[in-house]
Amino acid sequence: xxxxxxxxxxxxxxxxxxxxxxxxxxxxxxxxxxxxxxxxxxxxxxxxxxxxxxxxxxxxxxxxxxxxxxxxxxxxxxxxxxxxxxxxxxxxxxxxxxxxxxxxxxxxxxxxxxxxxxxxxxxxxxxxxxxxxxxxxxxxxxxxxxxxxxxxxxxxxxxxxxxxxxxxxxxxxxxxxxxxxxxxxxxxxxxxxxxxxxxxxxxxxxxxxxxxxxxxxxxxxxxxxxxxxxxxxxxxxxxxxxxxxxxxxxxxxxxxxxxxxxxxxxxxxxxxxxxxxxxxxxxxxxxxxxxxxxxxxxxxxxxxxxxxxxxxxxxxxxxxxxxxxxxxxxxxxxxxxxxxxxxxxxxxxxx
Ligand code: AMP
Ligand code: MG
Numbered sequence: 001x002x003x004x005x006x007x008x009x010x011x012x013x014x015x016x017x018x019x020x021x022x023x024x025x026x027x028x029x030x031x032x033x034x035x036x037x038x039x040x041x042x043x044x045x046x047x048x049x050x051x052x053x054x055x056x057x058x059x060x061x062x063x064x065x066x067x068x069x070x071x072x073x074x075x076x077x078x079x080x081x082x083x084x085x086x087x088x089x090x091x092x093x094x095x096x097x098x099x100x101x102x103x104x105x106x107x108x109x110x111x112x113x114x115x116x117x118x119x120x121x122x123x124x125x126x127x128x129x130x131x132x133x134x135x136x137x138x139x140x141x142x143x144x145x146x147x148x149x150x151x152x153x154x155x156x157x158x159x160x161x162x163x164x165x166x167x168x169x170x171x172x173x174x175x176x177x178x179x180x181x182x183x184x185x186x187x188x189x190x191x192x193x194x195x196x197x198x199x200x201x202x203x204x205x206x207x208x209x210x211x212x213x214x215x216x217x218x219x220x221x222x223x224x225x226x227x228x229x230x231x232x233x234x235x236x237x238x239x240x241x242x243x244x245x246x247x248x249x250x251x252x253x254x255x256x257x258x259x260x261x262x263x264x265x266x267x268x269x270x271x272x273x274x275x276x277x278x279x280x281x282x283x284x285x286x287x288x289x290x291x292x293x294x295x296x297x298x299x300x301x302x303x304x305x306x307x308x309x310x311x312x313x314x315x316x317x318x319x320x321x322x323x324x325x326x327x328x329x330x331x332x333x334x335x336x337x338x339x340x341x342x343x344x345x346x347x348x349x350x351x
Contacts (some may be wrong), residue, residue, distance in 0.1 A: 001318065002309025003076045005059070006053040006093030007085025007113045008138065009034040012307035013064040013346045014055070015075070020149075020319045022126035022312070029301070029308040030060050030340070039178045043168065044138075050088025057096055072104050077313020077323075078315050082110035082330030085139070090199050090330040098326055107323040109314035116309035117271040118146050120298045123269075127267055127296055131255040134249050134284070137165035137272030138179075139306075141206045143252040144336060146257060146269070149316040152260065154337035155252045156208025160182035163241065163274045166212035170237050173216075173223050184234045185277050191235030194221055198240045200247070208252040210317035215240050242283045249284065253291045265296040276300035 005012040012031040019022025034052045038044050065071065080097030083090050094110065101108035117135055121127040130147045132155075141158040161169070164181055171180020176187060198218050201211035219237055222228055249268070256266060268288045274280060281297050288295035302308060 001311040001315040002061070002064070002072075002078045003111070003307040003309075003314055004057070004078075004080040004093040004097050005113070005116070005305055005307040005310045006057065006089040007081045008089065008305055009038055009049050009198045010305040011053050011056050011060050012305065013067040013191060013312045015064055015070060016123065016308055016311035016315060018123070018312075020122075020316055021128060022122035022124070023147055024123045024312055024315065027070065028064040029306055030064045030067065031301075031306050032056055032060055033103065033180060042172045042178050043084070044090055046086040049086055050092055053089050053092040057092060057095060058296045061096075072100065074106070075106060076312065077107040077109055077318050078104075079109040079111050079310055079318075080349070081113045081116065081310050082328060083112065083269035083334035085113055087330055087332040088331070093218060094328075094330050100325060108322040108326060108328070109316065109317050109322060110315045110328050111310045111317065112141060112334055112336060113310070114334075115149065116142070116313040118336065119149060119313045120271055120302050120309045121269045121314055122300050122316070123308065124302060125296055127269065130260055130263065131267040131269050132252060132293070133271045134245070134252070134268065136163040136245065136270065136274035136280075138168065140272060141210050141212075143249060145256055149313070149320060152336035153275045154335070154340045155255050156248060157212065157340060158210040158212065159311075160211055160218065161215035163212065163245065164272065166211070166241065166313040167274065168214055169216055170234075171221050172295045173220055174234055175235075181274060181277065184238060185279065187234035188238040188279065191229065191231030191233070193235040193239035195229065195232035196236040198222070198236050200240050200243045203243060203247050207249065208247055208248045208255065212241070212244070215244070218246070238277075238279060242280055245280060246283050248286050250287060250291065253288075253293055265294060266292075270295070270297045271303060273304040275303040337339070
């Protein structure tokens, strides 16, 4: 399966081989991050992103084929992110996939970017359905039960910012370079997390929704107050995020147990770019262990946006007999759980 990913600021192509339930084999996984193009703005600029995708996607696909030592004819089907995401970028990837599918007479598989994140642990570990997913990325923050490759049950979602967005905006406030998440983690490791008292919205409430905007505002006020220690502020911010993520996930573990009592060895899966944060991963590991859940966190390069996850999600859909019409359109919003009203993509423009 050839997979293409262009929904945000990564231009990516990958080739994946395998069969359901996985694990699969990654033959090539090329990711071109447009960080340099967006860095001056401190966030992703949609128009710059779509133009950059258009310029480099062909070359990225060529590179992936070379790395896998395959020709386009060898590919069984072509998968591309069809949403949710920045619409211009999604159009570039999906239209390229359509052109290749038409020219090569191959099936086209439209993939939900979030399903790509959700199914990555099957590519890496062959984790069996159902499992609980904490999806924490630049555009999303959700807790869902993954029942199969097409069926997801939403337990909670952010009411405002995504977790990665909170990291990126906080980094900007602290004067750390874009993309901020990894830099906040580095600064936090050198700081005192108890130095500044920051709020933890929704903590202790029922349900599994998230909120980060109050935390971000408090950090802004702290910074505007002047004369702060940046490392201590980063550590205090990260500690607040960890508390929020663990508290909300704890409730979702109970919801999952209630909904799937027959699952004897339940698994918590963490996906999305923020899952690359080691402190967050450790805290969630302790939480899972204390609640008799296994935990799986894919390697960082498969947590941040990539096309191997899109190829794998396409492979799962293809194996289930799916094939999409050439007229299928790109979608800016596309929630995994149809009952999720309007939260398919929480971020349109972070700059
Ligand atoms: P994605 O949207 O899945 O590509 O993930 C990108 C998001 O993950 C961005 O908001 C990053 O700031 C965030 N991110 C990446 N690495 C880390 C990290 N080590 N700690 C916190 N956030 C991170
Ligand atoms: Mg993503």
